[in-house]
Amino acid sequence: MSATLVLAIIVAIGVVAFVIGRQRAVAQRDGAAKSHSLPSYHGWWAFLLATVPAILFLLVWALGSNLYADNLIGSQLPANISTGERSLALGMIDRTAQALGALEIHNADALPKTYAELIPQASQVGVLLASQGQDYMLPIALSVNEAALFLGRLGGGIAIILALAGAAIGLSMVQPRARARNNVERIMLWALFGASGIAIATTIGIVLSMLSETMTFFSEVNPMNFFFGTVWDPRFAAAGSGGSEGQFGLIPLLAGTLYIALVSMLVAVPVGLMSAIYMGEYASPQVRSIVKPVLELLAGIPTIVYGIFAAVTLGPFLRDLSAALAGGTGFIQAQSVFTAGFVMGVMLIPLVSSLSDDVITAVPRAMRDGSLGLGATRSETIKRVILPAALPGIVGALLLTASRAIGETMIVVLAAGVAARLTLNPFEAMTTITVKIVNQLTGDLEFNSPQTLVAFALGLTLFVITLGMNVFALWIVRRYREQYE
Structure with a gap:
């Protein structure tokens, strides 16, 4: 049955x-x-x-x-x-x-x-x-x-x-x-409590599973070599060789992750925040009803489509444009930090815009009327009243956007490549932690070698980075609220 x-x-x-x-x-x-x-x-x-x-x-x-x-x-x-x-x-x-x-x-x-x-x-x-x-x-x-x-x-x-x-x-x-009503409401209360518990238990389970495999990895690889190593060369070992060959330096992957995320934030935050201010404070209801849905259409495009656009269209275009400007070999590679960051920034614009717009429109109307009634212009009201009042929500939106940028994979694979290197030139190729996690877990593998277990160490590192971002954002919000209140 x-x-x-x-x-x-x-x-x-x-x-x-x-x-x-x-x-x-x-x-x-x-x-x-x-x-x-x-x-x-x-x-x-x-x-x-x-x-x-x-x-x-x-x-x-x-x-x-x-x-x-x-x-x-x-x-x-x-x-x-x-x-x-x-x-x-x-x-x-x-x-x-x-x-x-x-x-x-x-x-x-x-x-x-x-x-x-x-x-x-x-x-x-x-x-x-x-x-x-x-x-x-x-x-x-x-x-x-x-x-x-x-x-x-x-x-x-x-x-x-x-x-x-x-x-x-x-x-x-x-x-x-x-007392049937009391019994039913008691069951529903326990159901809601169980739903909350499932979310917490899932997070704890994910962390514990990654932590156990990470400890196994660190039992074979020195943590100092992992966290402070500058060379990423895992070199999957041949059968019978012990599987301990290779270098697992995190620094090139961490640098590439943060570099590409920074470029994408430099593109997404100004455009998204300014579009949110325009739609929340300047646009008429008719314009807002058209512009906001059209802008949010970008959020529905799959990331693989953005990656294909970067690899097939934007990357070659920037390479050919730089070659034409330099009169020879171009200074922009088809796969580069700038290409991946720019396309990822375009993808993140709707996220910044939508969240910031919701926060800005939630500011009480009385604060706007009070500022305008005291003689402030609309731009001064936005700068000195609305944005400070909406700052906690905007910080949360930027934090969510940064976490989304750090966790992106497909755009980086197609637009930035898989080369783990250290460079300050945004027009050269780099890679991220998420890309290497996929590489290390691709294929029919057994979880008994450092070359595979390193993926869990990389995943735990990403978790710690995200947690640090949340703590930092919470500190900023609390500090601001103390001054504002």
Whole structure:
């Protein structure tokens, strides 16, 4: 029994419980006893009792089933398999089980004789298998499917029984003085708390996962060489060589990240902020209704399109223009910091403009009228009243824009290249941390070498940089508010 079918049955039971509970509450409301809650609350309480426990059980059962399947596979693997081969075999057996399930092979007699015979059959049903699979994986995958089928039916049946029991309990609780409203609101409060907790737990999980892999990386590479190294040359090692060759200097990548982000901010901030001031203070409602949507259309363009534009159009144009001006070899490369920063700045203009415009228009009208009433001009009002009042929001907008610039990848790959170098010339190629993270994690890799684990160290570095930017922006906002208030 598929999880989707079980979930649909549970929801259907909940809907029926809602309808019956509401009708029963309406019928009891016609009596002399005064009802504590509206009929809809009684229906929702019956719905929640029917669905929430059953769905939670399904989630726990699914996690337990996955753990059982992993243990089942591990118990049947050959004893002489290594740790690295074990993780690879687990993934291949899981893929093989998917192929057998898609082919509807449920008994040993229908199994292919060899793994090689299964590969073309699996490709016909849209499952691609690795050619290095072993024959011993076939019976293991079949046993995994059998266990999954049994556990799925058992778990689905228990979940449906729980849904029916919850619906019965909910309907039996429909009484005029039953506090169904309090129960429903309590459940919703816990749901909201859980949603907030998921966001926090996700952030903590991301940090812990990166931190654990980063510590593994630093156990093989000296942190001083990483944070203060000026050469980036990881050099993926050949098999059997230990994988410790290469230099992992962060400085060229960090310099390229900050340099390209700075150029993009120099383009996006003045244009975006001035356009926000114009639309918020000078433009008529008719002009604003046209200009603002058109400007925000830039935010809907995929970053790969900006990257293609930079690589195909802007980069060659700047190179040819510089060659024509210099009378020979151009001083601007097709892939350069300036090209990537300029295109990225254009992409970020709507972000700065939209956020700043919302902040500026939120400034109370009384502050504008007071300044103009004292004889200040409109430009003086903007400079001395509106912008100081909107400064906290503008700082937040600039912080969000800077974080977006630091995390950009596709534009940098196509417009700035992948060369990790140190240079102050904005017309030469550089690269960023995000590009190298993609490079180090591209391909069929195992997370047991410094060349791969360095991606987690780079990701954690980006996280720390973003956190530092948030702390700095918070300090600026608080300092300003103390002076202004």
